[in-house]
Amino acid sequence: MLRDFETKKREDKASLNAEIKALQSVLLGQQQLLMKAELPVIVMIEGWAAAGKGSLIKELISELDPRFYHVESPKVLREAEERFPFLYQYMKPIPVNGKVTFLDSGWMENVVRKYLRHEINKDEYRRRIRQVNEFERQLRDNGYIILKLFLHIRKDVQYERLYGLVEEPATEWRVDGEDLWQHKEYKRFLEAYDDFMEKTNEIVGWHILDGNRRKTATRDALRIITQRIERGVSEGRFEGVSLEEDFPLREMPKLKDVDLSVSIEDDEYKKELKRLQSRISELHNIIYRKRIPVIFCYEGWDAAGKGGNIRRLTYALDPRGFDVHPIASPLPHEKNRHFLWRFWTKLPKSGHICIFDRTWYGRVMVERIEGFCSEKDWRRAYHEINEFERMLTDWGAVLLKFWIHIDSDVQLERFKDRQNTPEKQWKITDEDWRNREKWDEYEIAVNEVLEKTSTKNAPWHIIESNDKQYARIKTLKIIVKALEKAIDNHFENMMNK
Amino acid sequence: MLRDFETKKREDKASLNAEIKALQSVLLGQQQLLMKAELPVIVMIEGWAAAGKGSLIKELISELDPRFYHVESPKVLREAEERFPFLYQYMKPIPVNGKVTFLDSGWMENVVRKYLRHEINKDEYRRRIRQVNEFERQLRDNGYIILKLFLHIRKDVQYERLYGLVEEPATEWRVDGEDLWQHKEYKRFLEAYDDFMEKTNEIVGWHILDGNRRKTATRDALRIITQRIERGVSEGRFEGVSLEEDFPLREMPKLKDVDLSVSIEDDEYKKELKRLQSRISELHNIIYRKRIPVIFCYEGWDAAGKGGNIRRLTYALDPRGFDVHPIASPLPHEKNRHFLWRFWTKLPKSGHICIFDRTWYGRVMVERIEGFCSEKDWRRAYHEINEFERMLTDWGAVLLKFWIHIDSDVQLERFKDRQNTPEKQWKITDEDWRNREKWDEYEIAVNEVLEKTSTKNAPWHIIESNDKQYARIKTLKIIVKALEKAIDNHFENMMNK
Secondary structure (H helix, E strand, C coil): CHHHHHHHHHHHHHHHHHHHHHHHHHHHHHHHHHHHHCCCEEEEEEECCCCCHHHHHHHHHCCCCHHHEEEECCCCCCHHHCCCCCCHHHHCCCCCCCCEEEEECCHHHHHHHHHHCCCCCHHHHHHHHHHHHHHHHHHHHCCCEEEEEEEECCHHHHHHHHHHHHHCCCCHHHCCHHHHHHHHCHHHHHHHHHHHHHHCCCCCCEEEEECCCHHHHHHHHHHHHHHHHHHHHHHCCCCCCCCCCCCCECCCCCHHHCCCCCCCCHHHHHHHHHHHHHHHHHHHHHHHHHCCCEEEEEEECCCCCHHHHHHHHHCCCCHHHEEEEECCCCCHHHHCCCCCHHHHCCCCCCCCEEEEECCHHHHHCHHHHHCCCCHHHHHHHHHHHHHHHHHHHHHCCEEEEEEEECCHHHHHHHHHHHHHCHHHHHHCCHHHHHHHHCHHHHHHHHHHHHHHHCECCCCEEEEECCCHHHHHHHHHHHHHHHHHHHHHHHHHHHHHC | CHHHHHHHHHHHHHHHHHHHHHHHHHHHHHHHHHHHHCCCEEEEEEECCCCCHHHHHHHHHCCCCHHHEEEECCCCCCHHHCCCCCCHHHHCCCCCCCCEEEEECCHHHHHHHHHHCCCCCHHHHHHHHHHHHHHHHHHHHCCCEEEEEEEECCHHHHHHHHHHHHHCCCCHHHCCHHHHHHHHCHHHHHHHHHHHHHHCCCCCCEEEEECCCHHHHHHHHHHHHHHHHHHHHHHCCCCCCCCCCCCCECCCCCHHHCCCCCCCCHHHHHHHHHHHHHHHHHHHHHHHHHCCCEEEEEEECCCCCHHHHHHHHHCCCCHHHEEEEECCCCCHHHHCCCCCHHHHCCCCCCCCEEEEECCHHHHHCHHHHHCCCCHHHHHHHHHHHHHHHHHHHHHCCEEEEEEEECCHHHHHHHHHHHHHCHHHHHHCCHHHHHHHHCHHHHHHHHHHHHHHHCECCCCEEEEECCCHHHHHHHHHHHHHHHHHHHHHHHHHHHHHC
């Protein structure tokens, strides 16, 4: 009988190995299908320390062509050392269309570990659960296939494996204090993982793998992944769901009702400019030391005076502590990712200031009008943008959005001036004239932006800029006020985390 | 008389301010000329702590359009914490053609500071001086305009300024231990700066600015920069100098003389593969812990079996510790920079392994043959590549270069097989057939590569791959040997720095 048992076990093992091999070649074949269908895939492998995440990934990629995938191993920093929103390091390595990213531990590990370390409190934990769900939905709605696998092992199995690693001088270093702590607190982790999974199971469902049996887990992972890809390819790119607007909004005027006759005297301008710049200089110092992230967004009509406005601001800033990001049309590697990816990856480190000269609102303005994305895409984008911005302000960022506003006559005047002044000619292109012809379409789009995205946490500021000097002073005043408020709130916010 | 003196001072100041303003607009105008001429510019501001580097940069950029420049403030890490070659952080932010990067302290500060901290010894200091000269020459020869400014202040002026900063609670944090240490060791720094400048004055000359007088320094900096740009624009893109080959080389056979009949038995292959992979697995662990950087370069004929060869290697590696970089034709933002930039920025952190599937040798193979760069460019590239590779091995990297070799008949066979096997069809494109027609041209180019770049520190290995299994085993054996040697040498190397 025991002999039979052994034979059976060998046979099982052989057939398991054969199945793994077969599934690995299915996955290899699917690479081509994914490329053709332009579908990007994220495979997140979560699980216990010593559950075998690394080895599992090794099996998953073993037949794949390195051109098609990337393995990312994010670290869970101490919350106090994080300089970016916690999802930043998961957004950064998302693949372009047609490719696969394997995450060796993902956003669950990040949130759970920080919660158990008492680095974030219950409220912040709940907020991050919400952000995770938003993050997953946004990726899904923008065409990403996401797979979330959890490699589960029993406490006694974890003990054996950790012990095995520690015993060997060559592998001892692989076990760190965090692993031993997890083992000691196995039950608390179990409950926390469970809670997190239950609360993040709706948008993208979890798959639990039996990590006690490595081969079975590998086979199961391959089955799950290949089946999901097969379904994804046959269904085609997911087009997203439409979302209910539920952000508290500020009421905004229509552009045509904005009084553009406001102006400022030269003397007053000079005096105020000097005063405000010197105040901003001081505040920049404090922002830097308190590690408050700051994001200024500039949108506005062509020739409205964005550039000059930004320069008056940057003149007050220490060049070591800010960056200006001029946003043009996306490059191919940007276009082939989630539309917010190129903004995520330009976010400032905490304590730094970043200025976007044009922004993610391109999605609901130029991309909408020029048909660079589908109607579904831009309609969904208002909500996605509101979520993105709430994530930023939840993170503690000062986020200001300026619409630099002029009327059509003033634009024409400035266009003509640019055309007739040799030093300014580079500033005016045929595209500017073509955009001008679409003034009315843009006005509709901008009014919709103001209506739908002027959230309480990230409201729009309309800056009357027929008089550029007036516009600059108004902008700088808003900035001073916002920075002062952020510095005041800083201590309080820290306490609430 | 005193009154006259005061009036004169006011007039001087007024005329200085006026000149600064005028030069700022000249610089603004030059942006367009730089864009048109596609000339990239690097302005490096070195100087004493509290000499006013930040303020100077503020003045230099104050009129510029943020789309045209970037300010980078590199930090001088402790040598033990550096995970990349020391020039990495200066190569990374080099601008694309037509744009300007301002460096708020540069490679001089890095080398001098580490030398004075006794983190690098005299030999390493000399080596870095040589690397700096090579770096500057390469940038210059690849069209970069480089400006090196040193902002000089006297010891008493530094004392006053540091004291002024420390006294104010708002600015106290700006002065750190390193600044105070520099002040205390002013004389040693003076000598070290001097020595460095003398030894790096030939390729790109230094400009010393009188930082005791801020306005004068600003004016002078603007004069120097605008004059240099004017000259650069009128002379057009620098085409580089031809360089003498002076690297100790290994003699290599011609490709046609390589015996491709070598092969391995199936059984032997399986046994050896298992043994070598398990050994590489162990070595990867040690490499990771000892923080040795590892770079494997794969070149070879289409269908020679690079992909399968790489997969046999990566199967032995922990996915968390390596990256494979498939190299295709450069993207626009890569094409518009120094041709090695896209490889510099993909270098592995120390302790990691990176595998290039095709490499920087594209410059002297496909780019040469297809005419994607000028003859001057590719002729100069052998030397530039040898310097780049010496820099990598000096850094402590294991650098292996494989030419995966087959003959033309075997290629034809494999192409046909790919075309006739549905799962393999994606692997064969019209371009492969076109390249095949140029076999003879490629053979000339490859022979020249082998002849000119098989340096003692980074020799080529020809891998006979008519029998793919033989090729894999040979490659893995070379890797095992190289890693073992690197681990043995590791301690010794550390002591020599």
